[in-house]
Amino acid sequence: MVVISAVEQWFSLKSLPQDTSEEKHSQLTFSSLGSIQVCDLTVDGRLISLHYADLKQDMTEEGISQALEGCFKSCTDGISTFLLLIQGGYYTKRERRMIEILQAHFGAEALKYLVVLSLEDGNVADTLDDSLLDLINMCDGRYCRIPSSAAGDKLQALLEMVDYMLSENGVTGYTENMLAxxxxxxxxxxxxxxxxxKVQEAAEKQQAFEELVRLHxxxxxxxxxxxxxKHAEERxxxxxxxxxxxxxxxxLEEAVISHRAMLHLQMSAADDDDTNKISLILLGLSGSGKSSALNLILERAGNQYSINESGHGPPQSTLSCERKEVFAAGRKLILVDTPELWDEDGVEDLELVKDCLALSLPGPHVYLLVLQMGRFTQGECEMLGYxxxxxxxxxxxxxxVLFVRFDGNQHxxxxxxxxxxGAHAALQGLIQKCGSRYYELNVTTSQNALSYPQVKDLxxxxxxxVASHGGRAHTVKRFSVQELQERKKVIEEGKDGALEVNSLLRDA
Incomplete structure (x- = not known):
């Protein structure tokens, strides 16, 4: 028989009391066969050889299977069956594992040739465990108890149980063919x-993939x-x-329309009220910067900002007198640009003088004497006399006196x-004669922002x-007001005619 047991139960079997009577109905003899321990049990002249391999607690399932198979193959001289040793009716987890390995390796047929033997010495279970009862049922009730006090009689019962098992399941016992x-x-x-x-893994992978697809x-x-x-919110x-x-x-359009209407009303009122007008004539030599200064004053006084600052570049020659108007701070500001009013010999152009005075009506109130900063020529030195x-x-x-500064004058x-x-004495004298009234105006693109406060100061x-003169315009006695008004009318009619001719030429 192949013994399935922990080492403790095997030692309990070896410790069973020997029969000391003269008849010696039972006898236990122990020996070894290599690594296999053998117990020869003799009962009434019959011999049962029990083969046991040490099944250590830390052995793997494969190790236990090989040990049991080694025991089985060592039983070559007789009928092979299996004997499970338990202690005191207790069916432990370790022993359940051994039976599971037995079934896995030797097949379910092994239980047909299994006897459960309970060695009882001392502590005995009051009731059998359910798992042990299930095992006993699978073994057709082959459960034998051997107390140490009556070992001889119970060993006889064990032999009878083995005989009955073989008669029921086949006298050959468990064979090599069954193992194969x-x-x-x-x-x-x-x-x-x-x-x-593999199928389960594939199914799990498929399920995981489907879950991944679903989550995606x-x-x-x-x-x-x-x-x-988000798109709906953005829209x-x-x-x-x-x-x-x-x-x-x-x-804004309404405000612009309203502002224009207000300006129109103010301009209309200003046209009717000469006391609400200030007229300026810009005078100076050719190239001094009169036109650049005039354009910049118009823009800044009217709170405008020109994106294209090309009009403030180097001075260009002005050929005739021109009148420009802007409404600033509740008053109409009239600026008259002039060409040079005299020739190289100092002879004045009387028509130009009359034109600038006519265009400045109801002025002029102020004369702006324009000088280019950094330049003071002999002609400008003589200019005040002219x-x-x-x-x-x-x-x-x-x-x-208005000093105009251009790009490139100084870094x-x-x-x-x-x-x-530090100016020339003649220039200082000119300024003093003009009441030491002088201002500067930057018409540079690099320092354009400076022109705002400069125009304001000017x-x-x-x-x-103008206030110091009681708001009165300067009177040039050599021309009467009526003469200047007629001259202004002629200039305006000529300008309107020129505009009409230009319009006809464009239409043609």
Whole structure:
């Protein structure tokens, strides 16, 4: 018999009391067969050989299977059966594992040839465990108890139980053919289990893939919903911004229309009220920057900003007198640009003098004597004398000196006060005769922002000068007001005619 047992139960079997009577109905003899321990049990002349391999607790399933198979193959001289040793009716987890390995390796047929033997010495279970009862049922009730006090009688019962088992299941016991069949089934079962495992793994992978696809689709659907919501929100925001822009634009258009209407009313009122007008004549040599200064004053006084600053570049020659108007600070500001009013010999052009005075009506209130900063020529030194002859001896009382600064004059612009302090004595004398009234104006593209406060200061100085004369315009006695008004009318009619001719030429 192949003994299935822990080492403790094997030692309990070896410790059973020997029969000391003269008849010696039972006898236990122990020996070894290599690594296999053998117990020869003799009962009434019959011999049962018990083969045991040490099944250590830390052995693997394969190790236990090989040990049991080694015991089985060592039983070559007799009928092979199996004997499970337990202690005191207790069926432990370790012993259940051994039976599971027995069934797995030797097949279910092994239970037909299994006897459960309980060695009882001391502690005995009151009731049998359910798992032990199940095993006993599978073994057709082959459960034998051997207390140490009556070992001889119970060993006889064990032999009778073995005989009955063989008569019921076959006298040959468990054979090599059965083991081969079990091994074959195990191989087939292993292959099937392997195949099932692979199928299960494939199914799990398929399920995982489908789950991944599902999650991906859900995430994609969620992202699409979020994207749609985002686009809808953006469209809603754009619509709101567009509506706000349209509302603002309409408001601005209304404000512009209202402002234009107000300006028109103010300009109309100013046209009727000469006391609400200030007229300036810009005078100077050719190239001094009169036109550039005039254009910049128009822009800044009217709170305009020109994107194209080319009009403030190097001075261009002016060929005739021109009148420009702008409404600033509740008053109409009239600026008259002039060419050079005298030739190289100092002879004045009387028609130009009359034109600039006519265009400045109801002025002039102030004369702007324009000088290019960094340049003071002999002609400019003599200029004041020519102007006194043309506009009267009190000309300087209504004059303001305006220094114009262009790009390229200096890398580091000199302060106007320092410039005047270090200027030629003739220039200083000119400024003094004009009441020391001087201002500067940057018409440079690099320092364009400076022109805002400069124009403001210039207009403030002009207003003070006009106020000092009681708001009255300067009178040039050599021309009557009626003569100048007629001259202005002729100039305006000629200008309108020229515009009409140009329009006809364009239409043609």
């Amino acid at each position: 069949e079990a091994s074959k089934r195990n191989t087939e079962d292993s292959a099937m289990n392997f195949l099932r495992q 689709e859900e995430r994609r659907a969620k992202e699409m919903e979020e994207l749609k919501a 809603k925001k754009e619509a709101a911004e567009k509506k706000q822009y349209e509302t603002k634009r309409e408001g 102007l006194l002859k043309s506009f009267g001896r009190d000309f300087a009382e209504h004059a303001v 580091r612009p000199q302060k106007i006060n320092d410039y005047v302090a 207009l403030s100085g002009i207003n003070k000068l």
